[in-house]
Amino acid sequence: MPGSSVSIVNVDKYFGDFHVLKNINLEIRANEFFSILGPSGCGKTTLLRIIAGLEDVDDGDVLLDDKSIINLPPNKRPVNTIFQNYALFPHLNVYENIAFPLRLKKLSEGEIREKVQWLLSLTRLEEHAKKKPAQLSGGQKQRVSLARALANEPKVLLLDEPVSALDAKLRQELLIELDNLHDKVGITFIYVTHDQAEAISVSDHVAVMNNGEVVQYGTPYEIYESPADAFVATFIGESNLMKGTVKRLISESYVLVEFPTLGEIVCYRDKPVDVNDDVLVTLRPEKIRITHSRPQVPEDSFTNILHGVVDETIYMGYQTKYFVRTDGGYILRVYKQHASYLLDEKIIQWKDEVFLYWNPDDSFIVEVDKG
Incomplete structure (x- = not known):
């Protein structure tokens, strides 16, 4: 699954008179694990929704592999989103939840079976294939959500605080699994979080946002060791x-x-x-x-x-x-x-x-x- 590069170009977004995103410019490389980090209300989830096509921009553009997708509806974009509430179908078992997007594509039963089995193996869910979501732990539900998103073979996977609903130990375990999964599938991950430890532990690059602006961009090492201002110095780690x-x-x-x-x-x-x-x-x-x-x-x-x-x-x-x-x-x-x-x-x-x-x-x- 080759990933795509994502370019955010001069993006502005208003909700009424509130300026949510202020001239955002970002270059996200193909196949990298990229994190957007910031406090609640800084605009990071709005930016993710714009990439997904769930929000329009007031100005600017979004490019995938240097081609504008700003006028494409969400279902036409090679992008999938993982939400923190899992969004699984409660009446379907794990196998059928993962198979759902493949059935929409009208793949044959043989193709569906082969792909679902591969995704079950990839996310370590083989023994849970016949269980309903209510019978799963939070971490298992999130892995089902990941497998279903990957079934569509997206170029970019958007993750909106996917581990925030889990306890601390499970968050760390799933974060490691996410990193390993990224290495295996090789597509572009864009990860939104307010937790600096999550962002700097798995990311290739991080964009730190505050009040609708990107205040610093760099590797986790650069962000931590050379914060651009007092906000970054105190938000990333302690100082x-x-x-x-x-x-x-x-x-x-x-x-x-x-x-x-x-x-x-x-x-x-x-x-x-x-x-x-x-x-x-x-x-x-x-x-x-x-x-x-x-x-x-x-x-x-x-x-x-x-x-x-x-x-x-x-x-x-x-x-x-x-x-x-x-x-x-x-x-x-x-x-x-x-x-x-x-x-x-x-x-x-x-x-x-x-x-x-x-x-x-x-x-x-x-x-x-x-x-």
């Missing part, structure tokens, strides 16, 4: 966001920023800034190292070092979350991963005095207010 003022330009790569209760910190100069500019700096909690003793670092490394006291600890098994009050009174979140269990390691506890240190490349500017 310490700090407001300060540029005091000195150290080099082409680094600046010295002063923070009211944190002191002076060396930050990566990834945006054009000048002395006295007010800036917003992001620093991921897991990038910060925490120790009982002052770290020994090369003098020319610009490593940031702060002293503080542990204000609160949250042990989570695979990591511990520390909330450290620095000498200036600023509370930084620090996440320490537990890669191994060391019996002779002195555990950092509540009220301990600690040192925090990190590479200046990990504290970088996401917003600038010119002084």
